[in-house]
Amino acid sequence: MNPIIRRAGFLGLALVASLLAFRVDEPDLSAVFARINEEVLQRGRAYQTLNEATSTIGHRLTGSPNGTRAEQYAHDLLRSYGLDVKFVPFEVEAWSRDTVTLSVGPPKSDNLRVIPVVSLAHSPVKATLQGDIVDAGNGLESDFEAVKDQVKGRIALVNIGISPPNPALKNLHRSEKTALAIRYGAAGIIIVNQVKNNVLLTGTASVTGKLIPIPAVCISLESGAIIREWMKEEKTLAARIEMSNFSRKIRARNVVATLRGSDLPKEKILIGGHLDSWDLATGAIDNGIGSFAILDIARTFGVLQLKPRRTIEFVMFMGEEQGLLGSEALIRQLVKDKSIGRVRYMVNLDMANNPVGFNACGREEMVPFFREVGEKIKAVDPAFANVNANRSGLHSDHQGFMLEGVPVTMPSGSLSADVLGCYHADCDRFNLVNQEHLNNTVRFTAMMLYALADADQIPARKLDNPATRDFLVKQGLQNELEIGGDWRW
Ligand SMILES: [Zn+2]
Missing domain, CATH: 3.50.30.30 (Glucose Oxidase; domain 1)
Known part of the structure; x- marks a missing residue:
């Protein structure tokens, strides 16, 4: 149990006794972490499934036949793990390449x-x-x-x-x-x-x-x-550029799998990452390692029959690369049907690799939570350094949630320079994937996800509109959001 989130010391003795009695059946966080750890180390499938997807599908460009196949692949895999899965379609204008040539000479x-x-x-x-x-x-x-x-x-x-x-x-x-x-x-x-x-x-x-x-x-x-x-x-020296591209309405589908909460099913923790990739290679790193880690976290929860208090939604976003299209479509829907308030936390995995901690993304009130849960993860495996950043940034699927005042986090890890050199490039292929690091992302993130979903109290709450604006200003993001046309204040 986490002393921060399960503190009842100020309450009367009788009440403490009754609370303790009430919790007799609750699995201890450390015991759950040990089970997650063993399952992923023994039977983790993120590496194999990512290998299979990159070699049988190829790239996962949104709106392309490959993109459609990737959506189906993720859907079927999640269903095979016993989860309740659905497609959430959206239609947007999206850019894609056709041909280009460049010649240079006097x-x-x-x-x-x-x-x-x-x-x-x-x-x-x-x-x-x-x-x-x-x-x-x-x-x-x-x-x-x-x-x-x-x-x-x-x-x-x-x-x-x-x-x-x-x-x-x-x-x-x-x-x-x-x-x-x-x-x-x-x-x-x-x-x-x-x-x-x-x-x-x-x-x-x-x-x-x-x-x-x-x-x-x-x-x-x-x-x-x-x-x-x-x-x-x-x-x-002169250059001649000839190009043609497409900009057209495309249909794509976010894939959403739900694990219903045992005690607070209306509250949800959304863990998401973009399944789509650019088309120059297979996007094994961007964002194969993030999205396939999430798929395996879902498998782990399914196999271990974990039943945390809150609902968990595992989301594969499409359209991230062309401008956060899938997450923005989902958020528009959540705002429209007034259910955005049910999202208690958003966990984003975009090129997350070999985490050493979790970024509180500017939510100071969460720092003790991440530190204390992190200590329990570290107790399971000292490879988890439990170094937790607290700085927010933009340009991935957490952005829209943050702009709605929803607290967000992401595992913080690192990739080597040669892997980063293939970012968005024609060399972003499966040979860059490190199996051990990928399994670390799966098990450590699964542990933190469980802790969030099962916590008595999550210290961070959704911010209202003015508080969200103040938060973004304090995080130094106003200018960047204005440049991108995303500043609504
Ligand atoms: Zn990415």
Whole structure:
């Protein structure tokens, strides 16, 4: 039992005695944790199922036939674990790629070089562009300011990171660099990746999730170096970009499995992660390791017949990569039918790996809870360091819940640099997955999930509208939310 959440010391002795008597049958948290631990270590299936899904389905792009197959796969797997499963469909406008080419050479010459390239999401549906390249360095405001007289009507070439590394400079997201390019009048933008070995990266180039007016593409680190070398020899170098993309209504389905609470069934803990991926590889890391960990947490609860007090919803979100489409659709529905208040906690797993703690995401009142439950997890396995962050951020499926005042958390872990180099890239494949780390995500998160679902009291409550605004301001998120068009105050 958790002393924080089951404290009754101030009550009269008689009442304490009666409460204790009432709890005789309740399983002790540590005993449940030990069972979860053994089940996952002995029979965890996250690694095998992720291997099967990535090799039989491939990528899991929302709105594509692959995406539909992935939804069905998750649905059937959850059903095979004995859970009550349903599809929750939604229809949205979503971007997807068709074709793109990039060639570079001196203006008006036949000496053209074809450069391997991918389109960044929310680029125009059709674009044919020819123009001189202007090197805008790291693509920060100061970089664009330095070339403001040349970049207008031309094609900006920028690094995705800060090169060479400089801790004094704060990097911007690729979408923010694109927004600057648009503001400075560029007709297109070529973003140079920072990972070695010809890795290409995708993701959105739009800060709002709406289509942008100029084509945005990504090239490899090596191609960027070749172009810059060539620019030194030739006075000017021109690029030709031709692309076509789709932006159309798609139908997709979130998958929701429910485990009904034994005592407080109306209150629920929602544990979710995005099942969808980009289409350049199989998204084994982003977000195979998060979503398949959740599927195996669901299996573990099913096999062990765990019956915590609150209802648990295991949710596979689609559409995260194109702009949190699935979680936002679900939240709109929860707000509309006035059941958002029933969500007592949202646990998000997005590329969660090998957790060492749980991020309280700015809810100070939860820090003791995570620390005390964490101590019990650590007692089961000292590999869990119980180091709990307390800082919130944006850009994954917890965002919409946080904006509704729902407390959110996520396991905090880490991925090695070579794995992170494949983020959104054509190398995000199953060979990057570490089975031991994946099982750690499953067992430690299952333990924390149980503790939340079975707690007598959860210290954090849903914030009302003004308190949510104050919370977001205090967390320093107002500016970023305004840029993304998500600030409603
Ligand atoms: Zn992700």
